Amino acid sequence: xxxxxxxxxxxxxxxxxxxxxxxxxxxxxxxxxxxxxxxxxxxxxxxxxxxxxxxxxxxxxxxxxxxxxxxxxxxxxxxxxxxxxxxxxxxxxxxxxxxxxxxxxxxxxxxxxxxxxxxxxxxxxxxxxxxxxxxxxxxxxxxxxxxxxxxxxxxxxxxxxxxxxx
Amino acid sequence: xxxxxxxxxxxxxxxxxxxxxxxxxxxxxxxxxxxxxxxxxxxxxxxxxxxxxxxxxxxxxxxxxxxxxxxxxxxxxxxxxxxxxxxxxxxxxxxxxxxxxxxxxxxxxxxxxxxxxxxxxxxxxxxxxxxxxxxxxxxxxxxxxxxxxxxxxxxxxxxxxxxxxxxxxxxxxxxxxxxxxxxxxxxxxxxxxxxxxxxxxxxxxxxxxxxxxxxxxxxxxxxxxxxxxxxxxxxxxxxxxxxxxxxxxxxxxxxxxxxxxxxxxxxxxxxxxxxxxxxxxxxxxxxxxxxxxxxxxxxxxxxxxxxxxxxxxxxxxxxxxxxxxxxxxxxxxxxxxxxxxxxxxxxxxxxxxxxxxxxxxxxxxxxxxxxxxxxxxxxxxxxxxxxxxxxxxxxxxxxxxxxxxxxxxxxxxxxxxxxxxxxxxxxxxxxxxxxxxxxxxxxxxxxxxxxxxxxxxxxxxxxxxxxxxxxxxxxxxxxxxxxxxxxxxxxxxxxxxxxxxxxxxxxxxxxxxxxxxxxxxxxxxxxxxxxxxxxxxxxxxxxxxxxxxxxxxxxxxxxxxxxxxxxxxxxxxxxxxxxxxxxxxxxxxxxxxxxxxxxxxxxxxxxxxxxxxxxxxxxxxxxxxxxxxxxxxxxxxxxxxxxxxxxxxxxxxxxxxxxxxxxxxxxxxxxxxxxxxxxxxxxxxxxxxxxxxxxxxxxxxxxxxxxxxxxxxxxxxxxxxxxxxxxxxxxxxxxxxxxxxxxxxxxxxxxxxxxxxxxxxxxxxxxxxxxxxxx
Numbered sequence: 011x012x013x014x015x016x017x018x019x020x021x022x023x024x025x026x027x028x029x030x031x032x033x034x035x036x037x038x039x040x041x042x043x044x045x046x047x048x049x050x051x052x053x054x055x056x057x058x059x060x061x062x063x064x065x066x067x068x069x070x071x072x073x074x075x076x077x078x079x080x081x082x083x084x085x086x087x088x089x090x091x092x093x094x095x096x097x098x099x100x101x102x103x104x105x106x107x108x109x110x111x112x113x114x115x116x117x118x119x120x121x122x123x124x125x126x127x128x129x130x131x132x133x134x135x136x137x138x139x140x141x142x143x144x145x146x147x148x149x150x151x152x153x154x155x156x157x158x159x160x161x162x163x164x165x166x167x168x169x170x171x172x173x174x175x176x
Numbered sequence: 177x178x179x180x181x182x183x184x185x186x187x188x189x190x191x192x193x194x195x196x197x198x199x200x201x202x203x204x205x206x207x208x209x210x211x212x213x214x215x216x217x218x219x220x221x222x223x224x225x226x227x228x229x230x231x232x233x234x235x236x237x238x239x240x241x242x243x244x245x246x247x248x249x250x251x252x253x254x255x256x257x258x259x260x261x262x263x264x265x266x267x268x269x270x271x272x273x274x275x276x277x278x279x280x281x282x283x284x285x286x287x288x289x290x291x292x293x294x295x296x297x298x299x300x301x302x303x304x305x306x307x308x309x310x311x312x313x314x315x316x317x318x319x320x321x322x323x324x325x326x327x328x329x330x331x332x333x334x335x336x337x338x339x340x341x342x343x344x345x346x347x348x349x350x351x352x353x354x355x356x357x358x359x360x361x362x363x364x365x366x367x368x369x370x371x372x373x374x375x376x377x378x379x380x381x382x383x384x385x386x387x388x389x390x391x392x393x394x395x396x397x398x399x400x401x402x403x404x405x406x407x408x409x410x411x412x413x414x415x416x417x418x419x420x421x422x423x424x425x426x427x428x429x430x431x432x433x434x435x436x437x438x439x440x441x442x443x444x445x446x447x448x449x450x451x452x453x454x455x456x457x458x459x460x461x462x463x464x465x466x467x468x469x470x471x472x473x474x475x476x477x478x479x480x481x482x483x484x485x486x487x488x489x490x491x492x493x494x495x496x497x498x499x500x501x502x503x504x505x506x507x508x509x510x511x512x513x514x515x516x517x518x519x520x521x522x523x524x525x526x527x528x529x530x531x532x533x534x535x536x537x538x539x540x541x542x543x544x545x546x547x548x549x550x551x552x553x554x555x556x557x558x559x560x561x562x563x564x565x566x567x568x569x570x571x572x573x574x575x576x577x578x579x580x581x582x583x584x585x586x587x588x589x590x591x592x593x594x595x596x597x598x599x600x601x602x603x604x605x606x607x608x609x610x611x612x613x614x615x616x617x618x619x620x621x622x623x624x625x626x627x628x629x630x631x632x633x634x635x636x637x638x639x640x641x642x643x644x645x646x647x648x649x650x651x652x653x654x655x656x657x658x659x660x661x662x663x664x665x666x667x668x669x670x671x672x673x674x675x676x677x678x679x680x681x682x683x684x685x686x687x688x689x690x691x692x693x694x695x696x697x698x699x700x701x702x703x704x705x706x707x708x709x710x711x712x713x714x715x716x717x718x719x720x721x722x723x724x725x726x727x728x729x730x731x732x733x734x735x736x737x738x739x740x741x742x743x744x745x746x747x748x749x750x751x752x753x754x755x756x757x758x759x760x761x762x763x764x765x766x767x768x769x770x771x772x773x774x775x776x777x778x779x780x781x782x783x784x785x786x787x788x789x790x791x792x793x794x795x796x797x798x799x800x801x802x803x804x805x806x807x808x809x810x811x812x813x814x815x816x817x818x819x820x821x822x823x824x825x826x827x828x829x830x831x832x833x834x835x836x837x838x839x840x841x842x843x844x845x846x847x848x849x850x851x852x853x854x855x856x857x858x859x860x861x862x863x864x865x866x867x868x869x870x871x872x873x874x875x876x877x878x879x880x881x882x883x884x885x886x887x888x889x890x891x892x893x894x895x896x897x898x899x900x901x902x903x904x905x906x907x908x909x910x911x912x913x914x915x916x917x918x919x920x921x922x923x924x925x926x927x928x929x930x931x932x933x934x935x936x937x938x939x940x941x942x943x944x945x946x947x948x949x950x951x
Contacts, residue, residue, distance in 0.1 A: 029296075039215075039217070040217060043217065044208075045208070045211070045214075045215035045217070046207070046208020046209070047208070048212075048214065048374065048375070048424065049214070049454075050374040050375070050376070050457070051457040051873065051874050052456060052457060053457065053873060053874070053875070055457075055873065055874040055875055056374060056874055058374050085208065086206075086207065086208035087207070087208050087209075089207070090207055096203075096206065096207070100206040100207060101206075103202070103206045104198050104199075104202040104203060104206050105198060107196075107198070107199070107202075107840035107841070107843070107844055109199060109201070109202045109205045109206060110665040110666070110667065110844055110848065111373070111374070111375070111422065111423060111424050111425045111426075111664065111665025112201065112202075112204075112205030112206075112210055112212075112422065112424070112665065113212065113373070113374040113375045113424030113425060113665075114374050115205050115206055115208075116208045119206060135883075137882070138882040138883045138885075139882075139883055141881075141882040142881050142882055142883050143881075144881075144882070145372075145374065145874065145879060145881060146374075146882075147371070147372055147373055147374055147425050147427070147848075147852070147879065148425055148665045148666075148844070148848045149844060149847055149848050149851065150847030150848055150850050150851035150885055150888050151847075151851065151880075151881075151882040151885045152843075152847050152885075152887060152888050153840070153843065153844060153847065154882070155882065
């Protein structure tokens with residue numbers, strides 16, 4: 011019993027035929043060919059599948075796709091600007107060596123974005139707490155935490171420049 | 177499939193050794209564009225999955241597949257009867273069936289393989305398969321398994337349940353204990369450790385029209401896989417191609433076959449359609465390999481002044497039902513059993529034992545993690561007995577270059593244990609420890625512990641540890657490196673670009689990487705054993721130097737320069753320093769014949785030259801290594817006396833890495849090793865009861881998360897290894913060995929309790945604290 015569902019992904023409207031029990035991750039990866047969000051556990055434990063739905067970070071591996079009806083979904087593929095510039099969080103992960111195998115990276119960056127959207131200047135503890143649901147097995151989290159704090163600096167600097175230009 | 181990785185970067189300068197250059201793979205990974213084995217899909221794809229025996233030990237009386245075969249959407253159901261080859265796989269000993277035939281020997285044994293149109297159909301079909309198993313008594317304890325009359329895991333194994341045993345005596349062996357002033361004993365238990373890579377075992381395969389089976393898999397060993405797959409399912413070597421993208425973590429768990437043979441078998445029955453197999457997390461936990469659990473009996477004797485004199489150890493490794501790499505893991509542990517200390521007399525006995533537990537296999541640091549956890553606690557227990565400072569005791573006994581380990585291996589390379597210990601000794605976490613400990617709050621106790629480490633790299637004496645590097649100047653003027661060794665996340669592919677780029681004076685934008693592919697790159701061994709950048713890097717230096725000379729010679733010819741003396745490579749071009757004339761690499765690339773603009777170089781790693789008094793079998797399993805890294809770790813912990821929770825507040829490491837080619841990648845490796853070591857020390861409790869996994873997911877098997885992990889400092893001690901590429905030694909594994917003993921020693925320092933069993937969970941710590949009170 012398939013159903014048609016509409017939502018936006020990275021700003022683009024999509025219409026997909028789905029099985030009602032499918033999680034959002036399955037639709038993103040198998041139907042929409044957006045393989046940036048990863049499956050690490052399928053049970054909402056590891057955070058590799060993190061995407062933003064209406065700005066909030068969710069584990070898309072257990073988020074029922076029907077819940078996404080009419081909502082805005084943002085995945086890692088949607089972070090690069092239309093001019094093909096990296097988002098400051100992506101740039102920070104690249105500069106501060108927050109990437110090893112890279113399988114947790116998309117989810118990690120999306121959780122970081124959710125944090126920095128809410129709290130532009132987090133303490134180290136706040137960063138660690140915000141990333142608690144995103145497992146990484148390669149790093150010791152030190153460079154990931156540094157990446158997120160560096161991203162906060164880049165974003166604040168950008169905001170100041172934009173503010174000064176207005 | 178098998179694309180070339182190009183690098184979009186922002187730096188203009190040429191690459192150089194020692195620079196903290198962002199990784200070549202980072203751009204594709206932060207954008208989500210990197211295509212892992214898990215990310216292969218196609219519209220006509222078939223899903224494959226495995227029916228597992230789900231019993232620890234039993235005779236297969238029947239496999240009933242009719243109902244599953246008839247289910248709509250099922251393409252094929254296969255059993256051992258459908259396999260034309262040997263139906264056996266394994267690295268050293270081929271004792272593991274692809275699909276079980278006579279018996280199941282652990283809960284994860286694969287019995288049937290299903291191909292289906294979609295995942296729902298696949299799961300339904302797996303449920304429809306019925307197995308008739310006649311249960312056999314199982315064996316679940318290493319020492320029980322060695323007793324007469326124990327159930328046999330492999331009836332045809334000459335050694336009963338012994339896979340491999342080893343006995344090494346040096347000096348006077350046990351009699352030397354009579355001359356010791358102090359003798360310390362300990363019995364240690366270490367648990368399974370699950371790799372818990374975020375990308376579970378996964379791959380994609382398709383049979384081409386010419387009959388060749390192409391496999392894209394998350395693997396550390398594409399060339400070895402090709403041979404194993406071909407033999408197991410009855411194909412010629414040339415009929416199998418294995419492509420290895422970047423893995424989403426591996427840590428030893430993909431050092432060997434996981435999905436590869438099953439996928440190839442499925443591809444033979446899918447009518448040419450591509451097949452995907454992706455293990456679920458629980459399946460990965462049950463069927464995947466783990467760090468071997470061990471039971472370790474130690475006796476250490478010393479003179480009254482703290483000079484070590486004798487060591488006796490009995491080491492038991494539980495390999496589960498299959499060798500996998502169990503014998504090799506045990507042998508490396510044996511070589512490291514006495515640490516980097518001068519111990520003139522030793523008797524070491526070790527057994528790697530078959531059981532009906534989950535499969536023991538390679539896990540970062542390969543058995544050394546377990547013995548270091550024991551030996552480094554023994555050192556602290558001895559220091560306490562002698563009323564000596566633990567660091568001073570280690571310095572007094574630390575081996576230096578030219579000396580022999582307790583198994584008789586001479587340390588011929590750079591040997592930096594003393595330097596590492598001295599770096600820790602001078603650090604504020606050490607010098608200010610008394611004040612820090614005294615500042616603990618109510619119901620909190622603080623302690624500081626250290627551990628000294630050594631870790632040998634490479635395959636050892638017999639199995640050749642070699643690499644074949646190929647490099648090319650493309651007609652477009654780019655430098656293309658054909659990487660023979662998998663990058664499982666540790667950054668060796670990026671290090672390759674840095675090595676070749678520095679020799680050829682090119683920037684990252686000019687570098688292209690072809691990741692391991694048995695049809696395109698050259699055999700260069702496994703991604704394991706702290707060997708990747710050491711062995712492949714050495715081969716790559718040779719190839720890059722050849723190419724550099726050819727490029728300069730061609731440029732000299734075209735510029736009509738009398739020699740290459742005035743010519744130099746610059747990013748994208750060759751420049752004549754004398755005349756200012758330039759020639760772009762793209763022009764040279766078009767003018768040079770393919771054979772001229774392609775260079776290949778071979779490197780074989782040195783091995784220990786000592787004539788050890790051990791069996792050939794032990795040598796075959798690796799005993800005797802020549803290239804060794806060293807380290808010293810310090811953990812500062814705070815213990816909650818009410819809950820038993822241990823918090824690691826700060827962590828320090830100093831590592832003799834020879835040379836850090838890229839400091840940020842060096843730090844990644846050390847931090848990551850420490851983090852996995854902290855998990856092993858404190859959280860990761862893989863529970864198995866009578867062969868059944870009781871911690872089948874990431875909610876019951878706890879790995880460290882960001883709030884659990886301390887800030888870490890990772891000091892490089894760069895002593896230059898003469899045989900290494902630019903002086904490097906591999907440090908992919910060594911850091912994993914430090915946290916368990918350093919934290920255990922810190923806990924003893926804080927509360928006076930000694931933990932003989934890992935992990936040191938709050939419950940166990942609390943029990944030990946109560947035991948202390950009742951004493």
